[in-house]
Amino acid sequence: MGSPYEKDFYAWAHEQAALLRGGRLAEADIEHIAEEIESMGKAEKRELVARLTVLLLHLLKWRCQPNLQGASWRATIDVQRLDIADLLEDNPSLKSLLPEVVARAYRKATKEAERETGLPETTFPAVCPWSFETATDAGFWPE
Numbered sequence: 001m002g003s004p005y006e007k008d009f010y011a012w013a014h015e016q017a018a019l020l021r022g023g024r025l026a027e028a029d030i031e032h033i034a035e036e037i038e039s040m041g042k043a044e045k046r047e048l049v050a051r052l053t054v055l056l057l058h059l060l061k062w063r064c065q066p067n068l069q070g071a072s073w074r075a076t077i078d079v080q081r082l083d084i085a086d087l088l089e090d091n092p093s094l095k096s097l098l099p100e101v102v103a104r105a106y107r108k109a110t111k112e113a114e115r116e117t118g119l120p121e122t123t124f125p126a127v128c129p130w131s132f133e134t135a136t137d138a139g140f141w142p143e
Helices: 009-021 030-064 071-090 092-117
Strands: none
8 A cells, every 4th residue: 555655745744743853763764754855955956957047048048139138038037046046045055066057057048049049059059158157147148
């Protein structure tokens, strides 16, 4: 039938929290608790990649399609910058992963930019033309 972890995650989580708070570690499902904690960390990294992908996509479109620049793109760029800053404030250790995260996000952003703009892949630089600091700077708008 499966363990409580597999049958009702919500109930399992509350039970495990009560066991930990009660100091009843011997009764806690330590292996699954550890997996869930690791999963939460991975989710934060995925969130950073996702937000940075959207930011870089819109910066690429801003740069390559100046005649289509508008309030919607500006709002998306502004919001992603704010959300990225908040995410890094809440998870400062993610800063050590920025080179990897920027590379991953940029690969995704260029693929999406090709699809959304109809422009050829060669339109976009092979590597991200902006540093993380530049891309997330509220005063930066690509020419």
